[in-house]
Amino acid sequence: MITTNYHTHNSLCDGKGEIEEYIEAAVNxxxxxxxxxSHAPLPYANEWTLNSEKLEEYLARIRTAKAACSDRIEVYTGLEVDFLPGVLHPRDKHITDLQLDYIIGSVHSLPAAPGRNTWLAVDGPDEEFLTLLNDVHKGSIASLGAEYYHQIREMLRIGGFNILGHIDLIKKKNMKYAYLDESEPWYRNQIDRTLAVLKESGVILEINTGGMARGATHEPYPSPWILTLAAQAGIPIQLNADAHEPGNIDFAYPQARAMAAECGVTEFTVLLKGKWQKIKVT
Ligand SMILES: [Zn+2]
Ligand SMILES: [Zn+2]
Structure with missing residues:
Protein backbone atom coordinates (compact mmCIF):
# COMPACT_ATOMS: atom_id res chain seq x y z
CA MET A 1 0.00 0.00 0.00
CA ILE A 2 1.30 3.44 -0.93
CA THR A 3 1.17 6.04 1.86
CA THR A 4 1.59 9.78 1.35
CA ASN A 5 0.83 13.06 3.09
CA TYR A 6 1.13 16.46 1.44
CA HIS A 7 -0.34 18.54 4.25
CA THR A 8 2.35 19.07 6.88
CA HIS A 9 3.25 22.01 9.11
CA ASN A 10 6.38 22.49 11.26
CA SER A 11 7.97 24.77 13.85
CA LEU A 12 8.44 27.61 11.32
CA CYS A 13 4.65 28.13 11.21
CA ASP A 14 2.24 26.69 13.81
CA GLY A 15 3.55 23.11 14.00
CA LYS A 16 5.78 21.37 16.52
CA GLY A 17 9.00 19.73 15.39
CA GLU A 18 11.49 20.30 12.62
CA ILE A 19 11.23 19.50 8.92
CA GLU A 20 13.87 16.76 9.32
CA GLU A 21 11.83 15.09 12.09
CA TYR A 22 8.75 14.88 9.88
CA ILE A 23 10.81 13.26 7.13
CA GLU A 24 12.33 10.80 9.61
CA ALA A 25 8.84 9.86 10.86
CA ALA A 26 7.66 9.38 7.28
CA VAL A 27 10.65 7.18 6.42
CA ASN A 28 10.05 5.08 9.54
CA SER A 38 3.55 25.66 5.90
CA HIS A 39 1.01 28.46 6.11
CA ALA A 40 2.08 31.16 3.65
CA PRO A 41 2.82 34.57 5.24
CA LEU A 42 -0.17 36.88 5.76
CA PRO A 43 0.00 40.64 5.42
CA TYR A 44 -0.99 41.10 9.07
CA ALA A 45 0.49 40.02 12.40
CA ASN A 46 -0.57 36.53 13.50
CA GLU A 47 0.74 33.50 15.36
CA TRP A 48 0.10 30.72 12.89
CA THR A 49 1.72 31.42 9.53
CA LEU A 50 5.31 31.65 8.35
CA ASN A 51 6.78 35.03 8.98
CA SER A 52 7.74 36.48 5.56
CA GLU A 53 11.38 36.63 6.67
CA LYS A 54 11.24 32.87 7.35
CA LEU A 55 10.02 31.90 3.88
CA GLU A 56 13.50 31.61 2.37
CA GLU A 57 14.70 29.54 5.35
CA TYR A 58 11.67 27.25 4.98
CA LEU A 59 12.42 26.59 1.31
CA ALA A 60 16.16 26.17 1.92
CA ARG A 61 15.67 23.72 4.79
CA ILE A 62 13.37 21.54 2.71
CA ARG A 63 15.90 21.60 -0.15
CA THR A 64 18.72 20.46 2.15
CA ALA A 65 16.65 17.79 3.90
CA LYS A 66 15.35 16.49 0.59
CA ALA A 67 18.87 16.09 -0.81
CA ALA A 68 19.89 14.15 2.29
CA CYS A 69 17.12 11.52 1.99
CA SER A 70 16.50 11.28 -1.75
CA ASP A 71 17.23 7.53 -1.76
CA ARG A 72 14.64 6.83 0.95
CA ILE A 73 11.58 9.02 0.31
CA GLU A 74 10.20 11.60 -2.10
CA VAL A 75 9.98 15.07 -0.53
CA TYR A 76 7.84 17.83 -2.03
CA THR A 77 7.76 21.56 -1.36
CA GLY A 78 4.43 23.32 -1.07
CA LEU A 79 2.58 25.99 0.85
CA GLU A 80 -0.90 26.23 2.30
CA VAL A 81 -2.03 29.60 0.98
CA ASP A 82 -5.02 31.50 2.33
CA PHE A 83 -7.58 33.26 0.19
CA LEU A 84 -8.40 36.63 1.72
CA PRO A 85 -10.41 38.47 -0.94
CA GLY A 86 -8.56 41.54 -2.16
CA VAL A 87 -5.52 40.72 0.00
CA LEU A 88 -4.06 37.29 -0.76
CA HIS A 89 -4.74 34.45 -3.21
CA PRO A 90 -2.79 31.28 -4.12
CA ARG A 91 -2.47 32.68 -7.66
CA ASP A 92 -0.70 35.87 -6.54
CA LYS A 93 2.57 36.47 -8.40
CA HIS A 94 4.75 36.36 -5.29
CA ILE A 95 3.42 32.82 -4.68
CA THR A 96 3.57 31.48 -8.25
CA ASP A 97 7.10 32.92 -8.60
CA LEU A 98 8.22 30.41 -5.95
CA GLN A 99 7.57 27.55 -8.44
CA LEU A 100 6.45 25.19 -5.71
CA ASP A 101 5.70 21.53 -6.37
CA TYR A 102 2.08 22.13 -5.32
CA ILE A 103 -0.16 24.55 -3.45
CA ILE A 104 -3.00 23.92 -1.01
CA GLY A 105 -5.66 26.65 -1.22
CA SER A 106 -7.51 27.17 2.08
CA VAL A 107 -10.04 29.48 3.65
CA HIS A 108 -9.44 29.86 7.39
CA SER A 109 -10.64 33.43 7.94
CA LEU A 110 -13.62 35.58 7.05
CA PRO A 111 -14.00 39.37 7.15
CA ALA A 112 -14.70 40.81 10.59
CA ALA A 113 -16.74 43.57 8.96
CA PRO A 114 -17.67 44.43 5.36
CA GLY A 115 -14.95 46.44 3.63
CA ARG A 116 -12.69 46.45 6.67
CA ASN A 117 -9.40 44.67 6.29
CA THR A 118 -9.65 42.60 9.46
CA TRP A 119 -10.15 38.87 9.56
CA LEU A 120 -11.40 36.28 12.03
CA ALA A 121 -10.44 32.59 11.81
CA VAL A 122 -13.13 29.89 11.88
CA ASP A 123 -10.63 27.38 13.30
CA GLY A 124 -8.60 29.53 15.69
CA PRO A 125 -9.32 30.57 19.29
CA ASP A 126 -12.91 29.87 20.36
CA GLU A 127 -13.63 33.54 21.08
CA GLU A 128 -12.62 34.48 17.55
CA PHE A 129 -15.06 32.01 16.03
CA LEU A 130 -17.80 33.01 18.47
CA THR A 131 -17.32 36.70 17.58
CA LEU A 132 -17.65 35.78 13.93
CA LEU A 133 -20.80 33.72 14.53
CA ASN A 134 -22.57 35.79 17.16
CA ASP A 135 -21.54 39.36 16.37
CA VAL A 136 -20.53 39.53 12.70
CA HIS A 137 -23.20 37.04 11.56
CA LYS A 138 -25.79 37.83 14.26
CA GLY A 139 -25.89 34.22 15.47
CA SER A 140 -26.76 32.83 12.03
CA ILE A 141 -24.65 29.86 10.97
CA ALA A 142 -26.47 29.99 7.61
CA SER A 143 -25.07 33.49 7.08
CA LEU A 144 -21.56 32.52 8.21
CA GLY A 145 -21.71 29.32 6.14
CA ALA A 146 -22.89 31.18 3.03
CA GLU A 147 -19.95 33.58 3.28
CA TYR A 148 -17.45 30.81 4.00
CA TYR A 149 -18.51 28.64 1.03
CA HIS A 150 -18.81 31.69 -1.22
CA GLN A 151 -15.19 32.52 -0.38
CA ILE A 152 -14.14 28.93 -1.22
CA ARG A 153 -15.99 29.07 -4.57
CA GLU A 154 -14.34 32.38 -5.42
CA MET A 155 -10.93 30.93 -4.60
CA LEU A 156 -11.68 27.91 -6.84
CA ARG A 157 -12.87 30.12 -9.71
CA ILE A 158 -9.62 32.08 -9.64
CA GLY A 159 -7.66 28.81 -9.46
CA GLY A 160 -3.89 28.49 -9.46
CA PHE A 161 -3.62 25.79 -6.77
CA ASN A 162 -3.76 21.98 -6.68
CA ILE A 163 -5.52 20.91 -3.47
CA LEU A 164 -8.51 22.39 -1.64
CA GLY A 165 -7.75 22.43 2.11
CA HIS A 166 -10.31 21.02 4.60
CA ILE A 167 -13.47 21.92 2.66
CA ASP A 168 -15.84 21.94 5.66
CA LEU A 169 -13.56 23.52 8.26
CA ILE A 170 -16.53 25.52 9.64
CA LYS A 171 -17.68 22.34 11.43
CA LYS A 172 -14.52 22.33 13.57
CA LYS A 173 -16.16 23.76 16.69
CA ASN A 174 -19.52 22.09 16.20
CA MET A 175 -18.76 19.21 18.57
CA LYS A 176 -18.28 21.81 21.31
CA TYR A 177 -20.91 24.44 20.45
CA ALA A 178 -23.50 22.53 18.33
CA TYR A 179 -24.32 25.38 15.94
CA LEU A 180 -24.49 23.41 12.68
CA ASP A 181 -27.04 20.83 11.53
CA GLU A 182 -25.54 19.39 8.37
CA SER A 183 -28.91 17.97 7.26
CA GLU A 184 -30.43 21.42 6.81
CA PRO A 185 -31.31 22.30 3.20
CA TRP A 186 -29.28 25.54 3.17
CA TYR A 187 -26.15 23.58 4.07
CA ARG A 188 -26.75 20.89 1.46
CA ASN A 189 -27.27 23.68 -1.07
CA GLN A 190 -23.93 25.32 -0.20
CA ILE A 191 -22.13 21.99 -0.47
CA ASP A 192 -23.80 21.12 -3.81
CA ARG A 193 -22.82 24.48 -5.29
CA THR A 194 -19.27 24.26 -3.95
CA LEU A 195 -18.73 20.70 -5.22
CA ALA A 196 -19.96 21.78 -8.68
CA VAL A 197 -17.34 24.56 -8.81
CA LEU A 198 -14.71 22.18 -7.40
CA LYS A 199 -15.46 19.60 -10.08
CA GLU A 200 -15.20 22.26 -12.78
CA SER A 201 -11.84 23.47 -11.41
CA GLY A 202 -10.09 20.08 -11.47
CA VAL A 203 -8.67 20.85 -8.00
CA ILE A 204 -8.16 17.87 -5.64
CA LEU A 205 -10.40 17.48 -2.57
CA GLU A 206 -8.44 16.34 0.48
CA ILE A 207 -9.65 14.03 3.21
CA ASN A 208 -8.01 15.79 6.17
CA THR A 209 -7.61 14.11 9.57
CA GLY A 210 -6.16 17.23 11.28
CA GLY A 211 -9.33 18.03 13.24
CA MET A 212 -9.31 14.49 14.67
CA ALA A 213 -5.65 14.78 15.69
CA ARG A 214 -6.54 17.90 17.69
CA GLY A 215 -9.51 16.19 19.33
CA ALA A 216 -11.89 18.70 17.73
CA THR A 217 -13.81 16.28 15.47
CA HIS A 218 -14.68 12.58 15.44
CA GLU A 219 -14.36 12.32 11.67
CA PRO A 220 -12.23 13.85 8.94
CA TYR A 221 -12.98 16.85 6.78
CA PRO A 222 -15.12 16.39 4.77
CA SER A 223 -18.05 14.65 6.43
CA PRO A 224 -18.86 11.24 4.87
CA TRP A 225 -21.97 12.44 3.02
CA ILE A 226 -19.95 15.19 1.34
CA LEU A 227 -17.22 12.73 0.41
CA THR A 228 -19.86 10.42 -1.10
CA LEU A 229 -21.18 13.26 -3.28
CA ALA A 230 -17.62 14.18 -4.31
CA ALA A 231 -16.85 10.57 -5.26
CA GLN A 232 -20.08 10.36 -7.28
CA ALA A 233 -19.11 13.57 -9.09
CA GLY A 234 -15.71 12.12 -10.02
CA ILE A 235 -13.78 14.78 -8.11
CA PRO A 236 -10.11 13.78 -7.53
CA ILE A 237 -9.49 12.93 -3.87
CA GLN A 238 -6.39 12.67 -1.69
CA LEU A 239 -5.71 11.64 1.93
CA ASN A 240 -3.77 14.10 4.12
CA ALA A 241 -3.10 14.43 7.84
CA ASP A 242 -2.63 18.21 8.17
CA ALA A 243 0.07 17.18 10.66
CA HIS A 244 1.22 19.70 13.24
CA GLU A 245 3.61 17.26 14.91
CA PRO A 246 5.79 14.50 13.48
CA GLY A 247 3.89 11.69 15.25
CA ASN A 248 0.69 12.70 13.47
CA ILE A 249 1.81 12.39 9.84
CA ASP A 250 -0.66 9.52 9.34
CA PHE A 251 -3.14 10.28 12.10
CA ALA A 252 -6.31 8.12 11.77
CA TYR A 253 -5.30 6.97 8.29
CA PRO A 254 -6.86 3.49 8.68
CA GLN A 255 -10.18 5.07 9.73
CA ALA A 256 -10.01 7.62 6.91
CA ARG A 257 -9.23 4.94 4.32
CA ALA A 258 -12.16 2.84 5.55
CA MET A 259 -14.44 5.89 5.38
CA ALA A 260 -13.21 6.68 1.86
CA ALA A 261 -13.97 3.13 0.70
CA GLU A 262 -17.44 3.26 2.28
CA CYS A 263 -18.10 6.55 0.52
CA GLY A 264 -17.25 5.03 -2.86
CA VAL A 265 -13.75 6.45 -3.23
CA THR A 266 -11.59 3.89 -5.06
CA GLU A 267 -8.52 5.97 -5.91
CA PHE A 268 -6.44 8.73 -4.36
CA THR A 269 -4.68 11.31 -6.52
CA VAL A 270 -1.07 11.70 -5.37
CA LEU A 271 2.17 13.32 -6.45
CA LEU A 272 4.80 10.65 -7.09
CA LYS A 273 7.92 10.83 -9.24
CA GLY A 274 6.98 14.44 -9.95
CA LYS A 275 3.64 13.52 -11.55
CA TRP A 276 0.04 13.57 -10.33
CA GLN A 277 -1.24 10.00 -10.51
CA LYS A 278 -3.91 7.68 -9.13
CA ILE A 279 -3.30 4.98 -6.54
CA LYS A 280 -5.68 2.48 -4.96
CA VAL A 281 -7.30 3.57 -1.67
CA THR A 282 -6.55 0.28 0.14
ZN1 LIG B 1 -5.54 24.79 7.08
ZN1 LIG C 1 -2.87 22.97 7.40
Whole structure:
Protein backbone atom coordinates (compact mmCIF):
# COMPACT_ATOMS: atom_id res chain seq x y z
CA MET A 1 0.00 0.00 0.00
CA ILE A 2 1.30 3.44 -0.93
CA THR A 3 1.17 6.04 1.86
CA THR A 4 1.59 9.78 1.35
CA ASN A 5 0.83 13.06 3.09
CA TYR A 6 1.13 16.46 1.44
CA HIS A 7 -0.34 18.54 4.25
CA THR A 8 2.35 19.07 6.88
CA HIS A 9 3.25 22.01 9.11
CA ASN A 10 6.38 22.49 11.26
CA SER A 11 7.97 24.77 13.85
CA LEU A 12 8.44 27.61 11.32
CA CYS A 13 4.65 28.13 11.21
CA ASP A 14 2.24 26.69 13.81
CA GLY A 15 3.55 23.11 14.00
CA LYS A 16 5.78 21.37 16.52
CA GLY A 17 9.00 19.73 15.39
CA GLU A 18 11.49 20.30 12.62
CA ILE A 19 11.23 19.50 8.92
CA GLU A 20 13.87 16.76 9.32
CA GLU A 21 11.83 15.09 12.09
CA TYR A 22 8.75 14.88 9.88
CA ILE A 23 10.81 13.26 7.13
CA GLU A 24 12.33 10.80 9.61
CA ALA A 25 8.84 9.86 10.86
CA ALA A 26 7.66 9.38 7.28
CA VAL A 27 10.65 7.18 6.42
CA ASN A 28 10.05 5.08 9.54
CA UNK A 29 6.41 4.61 8.53
CA UNK A 30 7.47 3.66 5.00
CA UNK A 31 5.80 6.57 3.28
CA UNK A 32 6.39 6.91 -0.44
CA UNK A 33 6.22 10.71 -0.27
CA UNK A 34 5.85 13.59 2.15
CA UNK A 35 5.05 17.18 1.24
CA UNK A 36 5.47 20.34 3.30
CA UNK A 37 2.77 22.98 3.35
CA SER A 38 3.55 25.66 5.90
CA HIS A 39 1.01 28.46 6.11
CA ALA A 40 2.08 31.16 3.65
CA PRO A 41 2.82 34.57 5.24
CA LEU A 42 -0.17 36.88 5.76
CA PRO A 43 0.00 40.64 5.42
CA TYR A 44 -0.99 41.10 9.07
CA ALA A 45 0.49 40.02 12.40
CA ASN A 46 -0.57 36.53 13.50
CA GLU A 47 0.74 33.50 15.36
CA TRP A 48 0.10 30.72 12.89
CA THR A 49 1.72 31.42 9.53
CA LEU A 50 5.31 31.65 8.35
CA ASN A 51 6.78 35.03 8.98
CA SER A 52 7.74 36.48 5.56
CA GLU A 53 11.38 36.63 6.67
CA LYS A 54 11.24 32.87 7.35
CA LEU A 55 10.02 31.90 3.88
CA GLU A 56 13.50 31.61 2.37
CA GLU A 57 14.70 29.54 5.35
CA TYR A 58 11.67 27.25 4.98
CA LEU A 59 12.42 26.59 1.31
CA ALA A 60 16.16 26.17 1.92
CA ARG A 61 15.67 23.72 4.79
CA ILE A 62 13.37 21.54 2.71
CA ARG A 63 15.90 21.60 -0.15
CA THR A 64 18.72 20.46 2.15
CA ALA A 65 16.65 17.79 3.90
CA LYS A 66 15.35 16.49 0.59
CA ALA A 67 18.87 16.09 -0.81
CA ALA A 68 19.89 14.15 2.29
CA CYS A 69 17.12 11.52 1.99
CA SER A 70 16.50 11.28 -1.75
CA ASP A 71 17.23 7.53 -1.76
CA ARG A 72 14.64 6.83 0.95
CA ILE A 73 11.58 9.02 0.31
CA GLU A 74 10.20 11.60 -2.10
CA VAL A 75 9.98 15.07 -0.53
CA TYR A 76 7.84 17.83 -2.03
CA THR A 77 7.76 21.56 -1.36
CA GLY A 78 4.43 23.32 -1.07
CA LEU A 79 2.58 25.99 0.85
CA GLU A 80 -0.90 26.23 2.30
CA VAL A 81 -2.03 29.60 0.98
CA ASP A 82 -5.02 31.50 2.33
CA PHE A 83 -7.58 33.26 0.19
CA LEU A 84 -8.40 36.63 1.72
CA PRO A 85 -10.41 38.47 -0.94
CA GLY A 86 -8.56 41.54 -2.16
CA VAL A 87 -5.52 40.72 0.00
CA LEU A 88 -4.06 37.29 -0.76
CA HIS A 89 -4.74 34.45 -3.21
CA PRO A 90 -2.79 31.28 -4.12
CA ARG A 91 -2.47 32.68 -7.66
CA ASP A 92 -0.70 35.87 -6.54
CA LYS A 93 2.57 36.47 -8.40
CA HIS A 94 4.75 36.36 -5.29
CA ILE A 95 3.42 32.82 -4.68
CA THR A 96 3.57 31.48 -8.25
CA ASP A 97 7.10 32.92 -8.60
CA LEU A 98 8.22 30.41 -5.95
CA GLN A 99 7.57 27.55 -8.44
CA LEU A 100 6.45 25.19 -5.71
CA ASP A 101 5.70 21.53 -6.37
CA TYR A 102 2.08 22.13 -5.32
CA ILE A 103 -0.16 24.55 -3.45
CA ILE A 104 -3.00 23.92 -1.01
CA GLY A 105 -5.66 26.65 -1.22
CA SER A 106 -7.51 27.17 2.08
CA VAL A 107 -10.04 29.48 3.65
CA HIS A 108 -9.44 29.86 7.39
CA SER A 109 -10.64 33.43 7.94
CA LEU A 110 -13.62 35.58 7.05
CA PRO A 111 -14.00 39.37 7.15
CA ALA A 112 -14.70 40.81 10.59
CA ALA A 113 -16.74 43.57 8.96
CA PRO A 114 -17.67 44.43 5.36
CA GLY A 115 -14.95 46.44 3.63
CA ARG A 116 -12.69 46.45 6.67
CA ASN A 117 -9.40 44.67 6.29
CA THR A 118 -9.65 42.60 9.46
CA TRP A 119 -10.15 38.87 9.56
CA LEU A 120 -11.40 36.28 12.03
CA ALA A 121 -10.44 32.59 11.81
CA VAL A 122 -13.13 29.89 11.88
CA ASP A 123 -10.63 27.38 13.30
CA GLY A 124 -8.60 29.53 15.69
CA PRO A 125 -9.32 30.57 19.29
CA ASP A 126 -12.91 29.87 20.36
CA GLU A 127 -13.63 33.54 21.08
CA GLU A 128 -12.62 34.48 17.55
CA PHE A 129 -15.06 32.01 16.03
CA LEU A 130 -17.80 33.01 18.47
CA THR A 131 -17.32 36.70 17.58
CA LEU A 132 -17.65 35.78 13.93
CA LEU A 133 -20.80 33.72 14.53
CA ASN A 134 -22.57 35.79 17.16
CA ASP A 135 -21.54 39.36 16.37
CA VAL A 136 -20.53 39.53 12.70
CA HIS A 137 -23.20 37.04 11.56
CA LYS A 138 -25.79 37.83 14.26
CA GLY A 139 -25.89 34.22 15.47
CA SER A 140 -26.76 32.83 12.03
CA ILE A 141 -24.65 29.86 10.97
CA ALA A 142 -26.47 29.99 7.61
CA SER A 143 -25.07 33.49 7.08
CA LEU A 144 -21.56 32.52 8.21
CA GLY A 145 -21.71 29.32 6.14
CA ALA A 146 -22.89 31.18 3.03
CA GLU A 147 -19.95 33.58 3.28
CA TYR A 148 -17.45 30.81 4.00
CA TYR A 149 -18.51 28.64 1.03
CA HIS A 150 -18.81 31.69 -1.22
CA GLN A 151 -15.19 32.52 -0.38
CA ILE A 152 -14.14 28.93 -1.22
CA ARG A 153 -15.99 29.07 -4.57
CA GLU A 154 -14.34 32.38 -5.42
CA MET A 155 -10.93 30.93 -4.60
CA LEU A 156 -11.68 27.91 -6.84
CA ARG A 157 -12.87 30.12 -9.71
CA ILE A 158 -9.62 32.08 -9.64
CA GLY A 159 -7.66 28.81 -9.46
CA GLY A 160 -3.89 28.49 -9.46
CA PHE A 161 -3.62 25.79 -6.77
CA ASN A 162 -3.76 21.98 -6.68
CA ILE A 163 -5.52 20.91 -3.47
CA LEU A 164 -8.51 22.39 -1.64
CA GLY A 165 -7.75 22.43 2.11
CA HIS A 166 -10.31 21.02 4.60
CA ILE A 167 -13.47 21.92 2.66
CA ASP A 168 -15.84 21.94 5.66
CA LEU A 169 -13.56 23.52 8.26
CA ILE A 170 -16.53 25.52 9.64
CA LYS A 171 -17.68 22.34 11.43
CA LYS A 172 -14.52 22.33 13.57
CA LYS A 173 -16.16 23.76 16.69
CA ASN A 174 -19.52 22.09 16.20
CA MET A 175 -18.76 19.21 18.57
CA LYS A 176 -18.28 21.81 21.31
CA TYR A 177 -20.91 24.44 20.45
CA ALA A 178 -23.50 22.53 18.33
CA TYR A 179 -24.32 25.38 15.94
CA LEU A 180 -24.49 23.41 12.68
CA ASP A 181 -27.04 20.83 11.53
CA GLU A 182 -25.54 19.39 8.37
CA SER A 183 -28.91 17.97 7.26
CA GLU A 184 -30.43 21.42 6.81
CA PRO A 185 -31.31 22.30 3.20
CA TRP A 186 -29.28 25.54 3.17
CA TYR A 187 -26.15 23.58 4.07
CA ARG A 188 -26.75 20.89 1.46
CA ASN A 189 -27.27 23.68 -1.07
CA GLN A 190 -23.93 25.32 -0.20
CA ILE A 191 -22.13 21.99 -0.47
CA ASP A 192 -23.80 21.12 -3.81
CA ARG A 193 -22.82 24.48 -5.29
CA THR A 194 -19.27 24.26 -3.95
CA LEU A 195 -18.73 20.70 -5.22
CA ALA A 196 -19.96 21.78 -8.68
CA VAL A 197 -17.34 24.56 -8.81
CA LEU A 198 -14.71 22.18 -7.40
CA LYS A 199 -15.46 19.60 -10.08
CA GLU A 200 -15.20 22.26 -12.78
CA SER A 201 -11.84 23.47 -11.41
CA GLY A 202 -10.09 20.08 -11.47
CA VAL A 203 -8.67 20.85 -8.00
CA ILE A 204 -8.16 17.87 -5.64
CA LEU A 205 -10.40 17.48 -2.57
CA GLU A 206 -8.44 16.34 0.48
CA ILE A 207 -9.65 14.03 3.21
CA ASN A 208 -8.01 15.79 6.17
CA THR A 209 -7.61 14.11 9.57
CA GLY A 210 -6.16 17.23 11.28
CA GLY A 211 -9.33 18.03 13.24
CA MET A 212 -9.31 14.49 14.67
CA ALA A 213 -5.65 14.78 15.69
CA ARG A 214 -6.54 17.90 17.69
CA GLY A 215 -9.51 16.19 19.33
CA ALA A 216 -11.89 18.70 17.73
CA THR A 217 -13.81 16.28 15.47
CA HIS A 218 -14.68 12.58 15.44
CA GLU A 219 -14.36 12.32 11.67
CA PRO A 220 -12.23 13.85 8.94
CA TYR A 221 -12.98 16.85 6.78
CA PRO A 222 -15.12 16.39 4.77
CA SER A 223 -18.05 14.65 6.43
CA PRO A 224 -18.86 11.24 4.87
CA TRP A 225 -21.97 12.44 3.02
CA ILE A 226 -19.95 15.19 1.34
CA LEU A 227 -17.22 12.73 0.41
CA THR A 228 -19.86 10.42 -1.10
CA LEU A 229 -21.18 13.26 -3.28
CA ALA A 230 -17.62 14.18 -4.31
CA ALA A 231 -16.85 10.57 -5.26
CA GLN A 232 -20.08 10.36 -7.28
CA ALA A 233 -19.11 13.57 -9.09
CA GLY A 234 -15.71 12.12 -10.02
CA ILE A 235 -13.78 14.78 -8.11
CA PRO A 236 -10.11 13.78 -7.53
CA ILE A 237 -9.49 12.93 -3.87
CA GLN A 238 -6.39 12.67 -1.69
CA LEU A 239 -5.71 11.64 1.93
CA ASN A 240 -3.77 14.10 4.12
CA ALA A 241 -3.10 14.43 7.84
CA ASP A 242 -2.63 18.21 8.17
CA ALA A 243 0.07 17.18 10.66
CA HIS A 244 1.22 19.70 13.24
CA GLU A 245 3.61 17.26 14.91
CA PRO A 246 5.79 14.50 13.48
CA GLY A 247 3.89 11.69 15.25
CA ASN A 248 0.69 12.70 13.47
CA ILE A 249 1.81 12.39 9.84
CA ASP A 250 -0.66 9.52 9.34
CA PHE A 251 -3.14 10.28 12.10
CA ALA A 252 -6.31 8.12 11.77
CA TYR A 253 -5.30 6.97 8.29
CA PRO A 254 -6.86 3.49 8.68
CA GLN A 255 -10.18 5.07 9.73
CA ALA A 256 -10.01 7.62 6.91
CA ARG A 257 -9.23 4.94 4.32
CA ALA A 258 -12.16 2.84 5.55
CA MET A 259 -14.44 5.89 5.38
CA ALA A 260 -13.21 6.68 1.86
CA ALA A 261 -13.97 3.13 0.70
CA GLU A 262 -17.44 3.26 2.28
CA CYS A 263 -18.10 6.55 0.52
CA GLY A 264 -17.25 5.03 -2.86
CA VAL A 265 -13.75 6.45 -3.23
CA THR A 266 -11.59 3.89 -5.06
CA GLU A 267 -8.52 5.97 -5.91
CA PHE A 268 -6.44 8.73 -4.36
CA THR A 269 -4.68 11.31 -6.52
CA VAL A 270 -1.07 11.70 -5.37
CA LEU A 271 2.17 13.32 -6.45
CA LEU A 272 4.80 10.65 -7.09
CA LYS A 273 7.92 10.83 -9.24
CA GLY A 274 6.98 14.44 -9.95
CA LYS A 275 3.64 13.52 -11.55
CA TRP A 276 0.04 13.57 -10.33
CA GLN A 277 -1.24 10.00 -10.51
CA LYS A 278 -3.91 7.68 -9.13
CA ILE A 279 -3.30 4.98 -6.54
CA LYS A 280 -5.68 2.48 -4.96
CA VAL A 281 -7.30 3.57 -1.67
CA THR A 282 -6.55 0.28 0.14
ZN1 LIG B 1 -5.54 24.79 7.08
ZN1 LIG C 1 -2.87 22.97 7.40
Missing amino acids: KEFSAIGFS
